[in-house]
Amino acid sequence: MSLSDQVVLVTGAGRGIGQAAGELLAAAGATVGIADIAGDSAQDVARQIRDRGGNAVPLAADLATERGFADAASELARCCGRIDAVINNAMWIRYEPIEQVSTETMDRMLAIGLKAPVWGVQALLCHRDAARLASVINLASPAADQGYANTAIYAAVKGGVVALTRALAVELGPQGIRVNAVAPGAVPTPGARAVVDAQGYEMRKNKTPLRRLCTEQDVAQAMRFLLTPEASFITGEVLHVDGGISVSAG
Numbered sequence: 161m162s163l164s165d166q167v168v169l170v171t172g173a174g175r176g177i178g179q180a181a182g183e184l185l186a187a188a189g190a191t192v193g194i195a196d197i198a199g200d201s202a203q204d205v206a207r208q209i210r211d212r213g214g215n216a217v218p219l220a221a222d223l224a225t226e227r228g229f230a231d232a233a234s235e236l237a238r239c240c241g242r243i244d245a246v247i248n249n250a251m252w253i254r255y256e257p258i259e260q261v262s263t264e265t266m267d268r269m270l271a272i273g274l275k276a277p278v279w280g281v282q283a284l285l286c287h288r289d290a291a292r293l294a295s296v297i298n299l300a301s302p303a304a305d306q307g308y309a310n311t312a313i314y315a316a317v318k319g320g321v322v323a324l325t326r327a328l329a330v331e332l333g334p335q336g337i338r339v340n341a342v343a344p345g346a347v348p349t350p351g352a353r354a355v356v357d358a359q360g361y362e363m364r365k366n367k368t369p370l371r372r373l374c375t376e377q378d379v380a381q382a383m384r385f386l387l388t389p390e391a392s393f394i395t396g397e398v399l400h401v402d403g404g405i406s407v408s409a410g
């Protein structure tokens with residue numbers, strides 16, 4: 161199924177990696193749902209895509225709630241007839257020492273990071289055309305595999321996302337639904353810059369074998385690939401887009 165034939169819901173697409181994904185997929189001909197709790201940002205991104213001739217639907221929603229996700233997905237399906245793919249990208253990123261972690265922080269990270277991808281898959285099952293192939297892309301992280309101080313909850317969420325990806329690939333494969341993840345290296349997005357300072361980025365760059373940071377476009381291009389017919393036999397995979405940092409012992 162070519163991209164120009166797909167309706168793709170991208171969560172957290174009001175900025176950062178999700179915005180880049182929405183823009184790149186729309187440029188490749190997909191119709192994209194730009195979903196974000198920041199409704200103004202979703203509107204702006206969708207407007208910019210449409211100004212360039214693409215197809216985009218802004219969806220203002222708190223996707224951490226089952227109802228919020230379901231309503232946003234219904235709106236997209238009402239506009240476009242169906243949903244072919246969901247990119248579970250939205251996240252609220254917090255790094256802090258374990259003794260400072262509150263119930264509120266943990267609940268918020270788990271709700272958007274781990275529960276929302278489940279709502280995303282349920283939305284796809286509800287609004288897909290069963291005669292067509294469908295696809296899910298989750299956002300993992302090197303933090304799922306490697307220990308970084310002060311990131312325990314984030315790491316636990318991303319470890320859960322990887323486990324979810326593999327289990328759902330097996331469960332949904334017979335229905336023609338592929339489930340993959342991308343694991344980006346360090347991308348200095350607005351959300352990430354709130355928890356990583358300039359020194360932290362310098363350290364990550366120097367530890368990366370390809371000696372540069374990851375960009376939003378690097379990640380969006382990997383997502384685009386996973387949605388093309390060329391990736392039609394790839395499922396249950398975690399595609400690392402990180403310049404080699406996850407395989408480096410140094």
Ligand SMILES: NC(=O)c1ccc[n+]([C@@H]2O[C@H](COP(=O)([O-])OP(=O)(O)OC[C@H]3O[C@@H](n4cnc5c(N)ncnc54)[C@H](O)[C@@H]3O)[C@@H](O)[C@H]2O)c1
Binds near residue numbers: 250349
């Ligand atoms: N930036 C990195 O270095 C990096 C590295 C590895 C993985 N990731 C993952 O990539 C994804 C995107 O990260 P980013 O750096 O672009 O983040 P970001 O914080 O810049 O953007 C996240 C977006 O999600 C939205 N969002 C948050 N909570 C929401 C909610 N409840 N409902 C709807 N939208 C909500 C925000 O408004 C924001 O627009 C995340 O899953 C993140 O964990 C990022």
